[in-house]
Amino acid sequence: MIAPLIFEDLQLAAAAPHRFSLEVPAHRTLAIVGEEDSGLEALGAYALALSSPPHGRVLVYGEEIATMARRAALAFRRRVGYLPAGDGLLQNLSLRDNVGLPLRFGSDLPDRDIDGRLQVMLAAARLSRAAHLRPARANEELRRRAALARALAFDPQLVLLDRPFDGLTNRAAAELLALARGGESAEGSRRTVFITGQDLPGILLNRIESRYRLVDGALERED
Amino acid sequence: MTAPISTAGRAVTRWLSQLGALARFFGNTVFAWRSLPGAGRRVAGRVFVNQIWFTAVQAIPLVIVLAGILSFLLINQAVRELGRINSTELIGTLMVVAIVRELGPLLTALIVAGRSGTAIAAELATNQVMGEVEALEGMGIDPLHYLVLPRFGGAIVSVFGLIILFDLVAILAGLVAASANDMNSLRYFEIVLRSLTLRDTWLTVGKGLVFGVIIGTVPSFHGLGVRRAATEVPIAASRAVVTSTVGIFLVSALFVALG
Numbered sequence: 001m002i003a004p005l006i007f008e009d010l011q012l013a014a015a016a017p018h019r020f021s022l023e024v025p026a027h028r029t030l031a032i033v034g035e036e037d038s039g040l041e042a043l044g045a046y047a048l049a050l051s052s053p054p055h056g057r058v059l060v061y062g063e064e065i066a067t068m069a070r071r072a073a074l075a076f077r078r079r080v081g082y083l084p085a086g087d088g089l090l091q092n093l094s095l096r097d098n099v100g101l102p103l104r105f106g107s108d109l110p111d112r113d114i115d116g117r118l119q120v121m122l123a124a125a126r127l128s129r130a131a132h133l134r135p136a137r138a139n140e141e142l143r144r145r146a147a148l149a150r151a152l153a154f155d156p157q158l159v160l161l162d163r164p165f166d167g168l169t170n171r172a173a174a175e176l177l178a179l180a181r182g183g184e185s186a187e188g189s190r191r192t193v194f195i196t197g198q199d200l201p202g203i204l205l206n207r208i209e210s211r212y213r214l215v216d217g218a219l220e221r222e223d
Numbered sequence: 224m225t226a227p228i229s230t231a232g233r234a235v236t237r238w239l240s241q242l243g244a245l246a247r248f249f250g251n252t253v254f255a256w257r258s259l260p261g262a263g264r265r266v267a268g269r270v271f272v273n274q275i276w277f278t279a280v281q282a283i284p285l286v287i288v289l290a291g292i293l294s295f296l297l298i299n300q301a302v303r304e305l306g307r308i309n310s311t312e313l314i315g316t317l318m319v320v321a322i323v324r325e326l327g328p329l330l331t332a333l334i335v336a337g338r339s340g341t342a343i344a345a346e347l348a349t350n351q352v353m354g355e356v357e358a359l360e361g362m363g364i365d366p367l368h369y370l371v372l373p374r375f376g377g378a379i380v381s382v383f384g385l386i387i388l389f390d391l392v393a394i395l396a397g398l399v400a401a402s403a404n405d406m407n408s409l410r411y412f413e414i415v416l417r418s419l420t421l422r423d424t425w426l427t428v429g430k431g432l433v434f435g436v437i438i439g440t441v442p443s444f445h446g447l448g449v450r451r452a453a454t455e456v457p458i459a460a461s462r463a464v465v466t467s468t469v470g471i472f473l474v475s476a477l478f479v480a481l482g
Contacts, residue, residue, distance in 0.1 A: 048361050070365075071258055078363035088358025090350070102362040105263045105369065150362070 001026060002062045004158040004192045005047060010056035012039030016217030019056060026157075027188030029181060029207065031195035033222075034214030040196050041085055044160040047194075048077050060158065078106050081151035081159035081180075081191075085166075087143045089135040095146040096122065096131035102153040125149035125179060141172045148176055155182075156191065163197040170203040177204055248444045249436070252375050255367040263364070267373045274377025278339040279384050285334060286385050287392050293330070294322055294393035298400035311406065315418030318397050324423050327389045329475050332434035335382050336467040340442040343374050344463030347446025348456040356447065371443045379435030386431040422482075430478055437470045 005024035016039065024030045034040040045051045047058045049065035057064055060080060065073050089098045100118045103109065109117075122128045125145040135143050144164065151159060159180050165173040181189035188209070200208065211222040259267060301314045347370055350356050356366050394415060401411040442463035449455035 044361075045357065050357055050360050074360070074363045074365055076363075077361060080361075082358075082361035084354055084358050084361060086354050088354040088361070090355050090359075091353065092346075101266070102364065105266045105364050106260065106362070108262050147358075153362075 004061055005160075005194055006059040006062075007043070007046075008057050008059065010046070010058070011054045012042065012214070012217055014054045016054075018216055018218035020214075020217065020219045021056075022212070022219060024158075024192060024194050026192050027185065027190070028209045029177070029189060029193040029195065030210040030212070031197070031200055031208045032212045032214055032219065033197055033199055036198055038214050038217075040198075040214050041162055043196050044082055044084065044162045044194075047160055048080060048082055049073055078102065078154050079156055079158070081148075081154075081156040083144075083147050083151045083159070083161045083164055083180075085163040087135070087147035089143055089147055089150070091135050094132050094134055095127055095138060095142065098135070098146055099125075099127070099131075099149045099153065102150060106154070121149045121152065126175070140167050141169070144168060144172075144176065145179075148179060152179070152182075158192045159194070161193065161195045164195060165197065165201050165204070168201075170201050173201045174203055174207070177207060181207075245440070245444050249440045252367055252371050252440060252443070255365065255372050258365070259368050259372065263368050267368060270369065270373035271377050274374050275381055277342070278335060278377055279381035282334060282338060282381070282385060283388065285338075286331060286389050289330060289334070290327070290389040290392035291396040293326065294318075294396035295400045297322065298397035299404065302401055302404040302406055306404070312414055314397070314401070314411075315414035315416075318394065318415050319418040319420075319423055322393045322397075323390045323419065324426055325475070325479075327393060328386050328427055328430040328434060329471065331386045331389045332382055332430075332438065332471045333468060335378070335385065335434075336438050336442075336464055336471060339378065339381070340438050340467045341460045341464050342442075343378075344442035344446040345456055345460040347371075347374075347443055348449045348459040351447055351449050352451055352453050352456060354451075366447065371447070374443055375436075375439035378439030379432060382435035382438055383428075383431040386427060386434075390427065426478060426482055430475070433474050434471055437467055437474065441467045441470060 003023040004026050007020065007022045009019050009021055011019045032040060032043070042051060042053070046053045047060055049068075052066060057066065060076070063076070065076055068076060089095070090101070093101065096118065099121055100114060103114045103117065107114070122131050125148060127142065127145050127149060130138060130142050133142065135146070138146070148164070161180060164176055164180075168176070177193070180191065180193050182191040184190070195208065200211070205211070212219040213222050298314055298318065301317050302311060305311050305313050350370060356370070359366050359369060397415070398408060398411050402408060445459045445463040445466065449459050
């Protein structure tokens with residue numbers, strides 16, 4: 001079975017002395033930590049071809065999004081959940097509308113079905129009571145929950161999380177990780193989760209199957 | 224010796240490059256309509272309606288006041304002065320050429336560029352700086368579909384509608400001014416309508432569309448052109464309003480030259 005996410009001979013910064021290759025196995029949670037200026041935060045964007053690495057390529061479900069035509073790339077990205085650093089929520093929409101936006105824009109489901117799915121997602125992300133708030137009125141935890149719920153709108157099998165736990169309590173971080181993993185199956189977690197960040201909360205270390213540290217552009221295994 | 228020529232050449236190249244990028248952005252925006260998904264049309268439609276609400280409906284009082292005062296002052300003076308030389312017939316030409324055909328579209332476009340063009344550029348620049356544009360791309364939503372296209376359409380409809388409103392208010396304010404100077408209402412309408420030709424109507428319509436296209440394109444182009452620094456937001460807004468204003472004046476001059 002092909003790994004859902006593969007980094008091949010990737011160079012994160014033009015000045016980085018090393019390159020790395022990595023496969024993120026299905027149904028596993030894998031995290032890479034590193035310094036802020038290591039270029040680590042661009043991995044998610046590279047995977048979705050939102051930007052290009054100085055060298056190397058990224059395969060998602062065995063395909064390189066960077067080589068696809070624009071419309072095909074946009075459609076393909078809906079198969080991946082992406083939580084960018086700083087949440088990326090639209091400030092002029094409520095948390096509810098932010099979560100529902102990808103469904104309303106990218107699916108042909110009737111409004112009634114979308115509303116139903118939205119209720120389930122808001123409840124799962126513990127957002128039901130705060131869903132009416134605009135991002136500017138919500139605290140960081142609520143915004144992160146909304147951004148993750150939005151990333152999971154299409155129930156993707158692969159989720160990319162960039163600095164998802166910064167500034168969160170251990171309890172909130174654990175809940176977000178559980179939500180991203182989508183429950184457990186015999187093979188591991190239901191979803192494949194790829195996390196990047198500067199650090200990971202200690203409470204999560206035993207829930208993340210593989211951990212790496214990026215040093216000078218090369219990966220060192222930590223677990 | 225060659226340094227000034229080299230500097231000038233670089234400046235022209237940069238300007239042409241910007242112009243080319245703007246033209247490409249306009250083309251992409253127009254063709255984005257074809258690839259807008261069915262479900263996306265409903266969402267983009269709501270953004271479109273909001274844009275019209277902000278750009279057109281909320282600007283109605285401002286346009287009414289400006290059109291009313293401008294027309295009243297102009298026609299008031301014209302009736303008095305032209306009356307002295309028994310040439311009140313000329314207020315029709317003055318109303319149609321100066322206000323309906325030239326000042327109406329020009330002032331309306333400048334109002335919208337200053338008011339909504341700045342807002343569009345600042346909003347999209349903020350979207351860019353806050354990472355919202357990248358997040359949209361990451362969700363598989365084309366920012367052209369969600370952010371640009373509704374504003375583009377909203378600007379065209381709004382400018383067009385406001386120009387018609389400006390001209391109607393101006394004609395009515397001219398009537399008040401004429402009546403205040405003892406001119407018969409029917410006589411006023413007869414003079415104005417006699418001066419109004421089909422060509423004037425088409426020129427006004429054409430200007431409305433082109434000005435709308437400028438205001439729908441330029442602010443979005445500058446707004447999405449920022450990188451990731453918050454300090455770029457006011458710069459984008461400023462560039463948007465300056466470029467739009469220059470474009471509006473140039474197009475207006477072009478219409479006069481071709482007309």
